[in-house]
Amino acid sequence: MQPLRMKIRGNLLKAGGAAFIPENPEAFLDMGMVCQIILNAGGIPTYPFLADDSKGNFTEFEAPKDVVIEILKKRNILFG
Secondary structure, three states: OOOHHHHHHHHHOOOOOOOOOOOOHHHOOOHHHHHHHHHHOOOOOOOOOOOOOOOOOOOOOOOOHHHHHHHHHHOOOOOO
16 A cells, blocks of 8 residues: 555656646756766766656666666766
8 A cells, every 4th residue: 555645745746746846957957067076076976776666667767778878878977
């Protein structure tokens, strides 16, 4: 059984829900800038695969693994 908080989230905050607000791509920093901030702070840029739907499937960006790996390599995201 799905917890009440997940039902609320799914019905209100997800796309199509009454409280859903679409993201504005202009609000996000450039990926290169984000990587540089991380490197300047002594960190290692990484990408967490979210698999964030209720069945643990990959997001739309993550689905074609070979394609996303090439995109992340071009962004200097390390793989180990």
